[in-house]
Amino acid sequence: MNVIFTIITALSALIMCVFEPSAFLPALLGGARKGVECCLTLFCIYAVWMGLSQVAEESGLTKRVAAMLSPACTRFFRTGDSEAVGAISMNISCNLLGIGGAATPFAVKAIGRLEGEKNEYAQNLLFIINATSIQLIPTTVIALRAAEGSAAAHDITLPSLIATAISTGLAVAVYIFCEKIKHRRAKKCAM
Amino acid sequence: MRYVIPLIFLLVILYAVKKRVRVYPAFTRGVKSAVDFTLGLLPLIVCVFIMCEIFEASHLSDKISAMLSPLFGLLGIPPQLAKLALIKPFSGSGSLSMLGSVIKTYGADSYIARCACVMYGSSETVFYISAVYFSKCANKKRLLPVAIILLSSLISAAVACLLCRIM
Structure with missing residues (x-):
């Protein structure tokens, strides 16, 4: 992230310095404002879902869900930490249901x-699974198409399901x- | 689908009542942790957004997408969508507004718009997610997973365009 941030910021600054220097500062400030607005939106989502998940956790519901999924998770993620397994199972369940906002705090x-x-x-x-988007029904896109008068939104x-399954898989x-x-290389070096 | 979320709420609350958990204080504690969580993310998100904004404003994104569009063409991705494919890993709201304008320009049921929809639905904002996910990790250099995700997003975009042509 450091490398990407440095390169993109420096290159953009250079280009804007040559072509439109007066637009540079407004763009930076606009970006910061968008970032804060995004955080506010995210906070609303997190407040609702982390509130609910705290209730689920204190009542032991999270543990029950995790217990169902834990054998598969333990093998796939090679972890023995039961709390991690619980959070992973909740994350994947939220993703599949299409409530991506709720998935992030668990991840x-x-x-x-x-x-x-x-x-x-x-x-x-876990990062790869989340960043390649596993979603059963693309609700946002369907809503957008319906709003623009699609015959079959x-x-x-x-x-979408096939494409996202391919990318995640x-x-x-x-x-x-x-x-x-x-792993194999490390073994060879050790020998 | 619209019943799922209210049902989840109902289920969780009923289960909590059955287990004699005090719902209101528990919910409040959850929101409290959401406050800490969001405040921790704020600096990261603001930086990512500043980067995206000047990436767009400097027209660097246009130049790169113009450079990459022959490559996209080779994969069967229409050149009109090169910019969408490029912006998606950086900015969710940016790519969503771009998707909106593609749908408006070409019509919701056109091939281009359907391609754009499937492309949008099958990838995520990789850089933003990596900033959030690894915010508390000692090792922040995750080049291999990021590279793999970008590559597989590109392939899934190509598959998306192919599927739209036949389905």
């Missing part, structure tokens, strides 16, 4: 727990493959 919690056991493999895997559901497979190669 951050899981990643924090995994940091405790230095499990970078599981952190990256829902007809993109199946292609592919990314997970490539990552696991890369990890295996790394």
